[in-house]
Amino acid sequence: MTRSRAFSDRPLPLFSDIGDEADAAPLPQRLPSYVAGHRERLRTRFIAGGADAVPDYELLELLLFDAMAKKDMKPLAHRLIEAFGDLNGVITASEARLRQQEGVGDAVLVRIKLAEAIARRMARSRVINRPVLSSWDALLDYCHTAMSHRETEQFRILFLDRKNVLIADEEQARSTVDHVPVYPREVVKRALELNASALILVHNHPSGDPTPSEADIAMTAQVQDAAAVLGIVLHDHLIVGRSREVSFRARGFL
Numbered sequence: 001m002t003r004s005r006a007f008s009d010r011p012l013p014l015f016s017d018i019g020d021e022a023d024a025a026p027l028p029q030r031l032p033s034y035v036a037g038h039r040e041r042l043r044t045r046f047i048a049g050g051a052d053a054v055p056d057y058e059l060l061e062l063l064l065f066d067a068m069a070k071k072d073m074k075p076l077a078h079r080l081i082e083a084f085g086d087l088n089g090v091i092t093a094s095e096a097r098l099r100q101q102e103g104v105g106d107a108v109l110v111r112i113k114l115a116e117a118i119a120r121r122m123a124r125s126r127v128i129n130r131p132v133l134s135s136w137d138a139l140l141d142y143c144h145t146a147m148s149h150r151e152t153e154q155f156r157i158l159f160l161d162r163k164n165v166l167i168a169d170e171e172q173a174r175s176t177v178d179h180v181p182v183y184p185r186e187v188v189k190r191a192l193e194l195n196a197s198a199l200i201l202v203h204n205h206p207s208g209d210p211t212p213s214e215a216d217i218a219m220t221a222q223v224q225d226a227a228a229v230l231g232i233v234l235h236d237h238l239i240v241g242r243s244r245e246v247s248f249r250a251r252g253f254l
Contacts, residue, residue, distance in 0.1 A: 038072070038074070039065060042054065042058055042061065042062060043062070046058075046059075046062060056081055056086060056087035057074070057077040057078050057081045057087075058077070059087060060073075060077040060080060060081065060087060060090060061073045061074055061077045063111055063112070063115055064076065064077065064108055064111055064112075066111070067107040067108045067110075067111050068107065068108075075103075076102075076103040076104075076108070079101060079102065079103065080098075080101060080104075083101055084097075088148075088149060089149055090112065091112055091115050091116045091119065092116055092148075092149035092150070093112075093149070094151055095109060095113070097151075098112060119145055120145055120146055123138075123141055123142040123145040123146070124142055124146075124169075126138040126141070126142065127139050127142050127166055127169075128166055128169075129165060129166065129167070130165060130166060131163060131164050131165050132158065132160055132164050132165070132166050132200065132235075133164050133235070139158075139166075139200075140238075140245060143156075143202050143238060143240050143245065144240055144245070147202070147203075147204040147240045148204060148240050148241065148242055148243075149242070150204050150206060151206050152206060153203060153204060153205070153206060154171060154203060154204055155171070155172050155182050155201070155202075155203040156169060156170065156171050156172065156201075156202045156203065157169075157170055157172055157187060157190070157191075157199055157200070157201060157202070158199065158200040158201075158202060159190075159191060159194045159196035159198075159199060160196060160197060160198040160199065160200070160235070161195070161196065161197055161198075162197045164198060164235075167194060167196065168194050168196070170190070172186070172187065172190070182219050182223070184219075184222045184223045184225075184226040184227075185226065187199070187201075187223050187226070187227070188223075188226045188227055188229075188230060188232065191227065191230075191232050192230065196232065197231075197232060197233065198232065198233040198234070198235050199223075199227060199232060199233070199234050199235065200234075200235050200236050200237070200238065201220065201223065201234070201236070201237040201238070202237070202238045202239075202240065203216075203237075203238075203239060203240070204239070204240040204241070205239055205240070205241050207241075208241050208242030208243070209241055210239040210240060210241030210244060210245055210246040211239075211246065212239055212246060212248065212251070212253070216237075216239065217248075217253055220234075220237045220248055220253060220254070223237075224254065234254060235249070235254075236248055236249045236254060237249075237253070237254065
């Protein structure tokens with residue numbers, strides 16, 4: 001079983017030859033006037049009106065301007081939005097899937113994954129070392145940011161102290177598209193190592209539908225029983241889907 005340290009971010013791959021895009025071609029020494037004018041107008045509109053003043057594909061354009069400084073990025077932004085559904089889908093897409101798209105090379109990939117890393121750290125900062133039960137919406141936002149667009153299942157545990165302050169968030173396992181192995185003994189063992197008094201289980205359903213399976217319900221009961229023997233409380237089990245989540249406590253499973 002693979003474990004990560006609390007709130008650790010997986011390092012980005014070591015990219016080489018930054019800027020060598022898949023469809024790179026000889027570029028003019030200066031931007032064509034229509035491209036330069038478009039970029040300036042887009043920047044001005046964004047500065048004046050913020051994110052609400054531009055649609056998703058133009059936000060993506062702004063992000064990618066410096067990836068290929070002398071190329072019109074609008075067609076690539078449109079292709080990526082079409083391929084992944086929305087801006088969130090683009091930013092959270094896997095490296096392998098992004099590289100399958102025409103025009104995506106190292107420079108574009110780095111900027112997209114940088115945006116994802118920033119978004120995750122911002123969401124994380126709103127929940128770490130804070131009472132979880134009084135900042136529930138922030139916790140849900142963090143879980144969705146970190147997990148809702150993953151293409152394989154991931155199982156995470158949120159460890160809380162006696163005051164229900166989040167002291168650690170660790171990825172315990174990841175596996176196939178629709179199954180991840182979870183071992184209650186290992187969950188409880190790690191809680192004892194961290195001196196945690198309570199737990200929240202979180203995993204995602206890559207299908208997008210967060211409806212609990214019979215296996216999800218059985219596993220949750222096993223973890224709850226194992227934790228209770230040692231006086232550790234299981235507050236909830238959250239299943240994160242593409243656009244919503246399911247709380248076991250709210251559904252009456254806990």
